[in-house]
Every structure is written in C-alpha cells, then in structure tokens.
Amino acid sequence: MAKVISINISDEKGMSKDPIQEGIFVESFGLEGDAHGGDWHRQVSILAQESIDKIAARGIKDLFPGRFAENITTEGIILHELPVGMKLLIGETLQEVTQIGKKCHSRCGIYHTVGDCVMPKEGIFTKVIKGGRIKIGDLIKILG
Template sequence: MKSYIVSLNISEKRGTRKNEVSNVILKENWGIIGDAHAGNWHRQVSMLSTKSIEKIDKEKLKTLSYGDFAANIIVKDVIIHTLPIGTKVKINDAELEITQIGKACEKDNLVRRLTGKCITPEEGVFLKVLKGGRINVGDEIIFYAEEKI
C-alpha cells in the first residue's frame, strides 16, 4: 500500500505543539533528530492519517495546523491505525516498523484540548526506526508486511 507525507512535525519539548518542517533526519534506533520523543524505545516516531484528522469538526480544523495533532508524520488517506503491529514502512532509504497502535489519552492531552477529541492517541501509530535517512514532505510512503519464511 502506498501514500505520501503531507506534513512533518517536531517539538523540542514533550506536551507542546509540534512545528511543521519541510524535512527531517531519521536516526536508526533513535527517531527524529531534534524531536523530544526520540530515544531508545519503541515509540520513536508517531504517525497519523489525514483520514483521522478529517473526523474533527470542520470549524475547529480551520484554526489548527498539522503540528497541533502531535504526530511527527501525517500521511495522506491511509487508515494506518488498522494496520497490524510489525508492518514495515519505507520512505526513501529509511525504514520503520509499527510498534504500537494508539495509547492512553491523558486527561490534559494537548490534542484533546485543541480539538475536543483524543484523535492522535486513539488513531495514531508509533514506530521505531530500523534504518535512518532523510525524509521530506511529499515523499512516497510504502507500507508492507514482511513475509515470514
């Protein structure tokens, strides 16, 4: 399955709005260089689909940017939260793997405060970086299951 990146977002501090950027560098077993959520753990990068964002009230959407949804990568039209854990993601030379689907929504969640819904915790996915590389807004994304022999 294929898609493309519509937005890349990073923040220097957790619990704050992410800033939109045109490209990022993914570091193997770390995440996005310069993002507060990077580290040696299973939730190095977060991803959300425009299909999830479209569920927000249209009037509220007018005042929000992609960075307000607290996801590092926003992809076009793929319902990513239905993909199984272990799904591989290829973007240019970089490779990632889905490690978690959704998470608990804290009471004071930034996305909930801004949108009225906990869309990112409910429908976002988390990934670890298997192979690093530079990725850009507009780059093609390929989602695939690694076949077991």
C-alpha cells in the same frame, strides 16, 4: 497512493509540533531534534490527514498537520488498521509499527486546546530500523 504531507517537530512532549520541509530520522532514536525521540518503542508518531479531517468535521477549527503532536502526517493510508510489526518504507527510512493508538491517562495540552485528540485512537507509533531523510511528498510503501 500513500504519501507524507507534513513532517513536524517540537522540543517538548505532548504539545503541537511545527512543520519542517524535511527531517533526518535516526536509527533507534526517531526524528533528530524532536522531544519524542529516544531509545524506546514510540520513537516516531504518525497520524493520517484523514483522521484529522474527522475531528475537523465536528466543527473544530484551526487543525493543521502537527497539531496533534505527530511527527509525520500522511495521506492515502489508513494507519490505525496496520498491524503491529508491519514495516513501512518512508523516504529513505525503514520503520516498524510498534503501537496503534495510546492510552490517554490525563487530558493533554492538545486536548485542552483543540477540544479532542485523535492520536489515542488512530495514531500509530514506529521505531526507526534504518535511518535517513524524509521529505514532504515522499511515498509510503507498506512491506509485508
């Protein structure tokens, strides 16, 4: 069963995010108050705890939800295998997968702090089709 285990926010792009209990996700923007939000195709970044665990298994310490600058940390779903265009019901929101992974042109602050970054390989990005509230523990339903 796929679910949200953390919602994370920051006021600066490319940096670790701080966990919050719930977030308001705004249609055509992303997480209210987050630096990553805006009128573009990567409004929300999502990463699976299973992907974080792969990096932790290499002996890298101090990994926690939000460390890779993801807005939503999930459990129970292989995110990077979802096709672009897939729709996800997360809490009260409807989101569409717009990108799988990303190019890392230069080593970001996360890479230098953590020693590796899984977001370029296994993170996904979505745009918010229908806004609403997302809380820790909310289920994720794949539509398609």
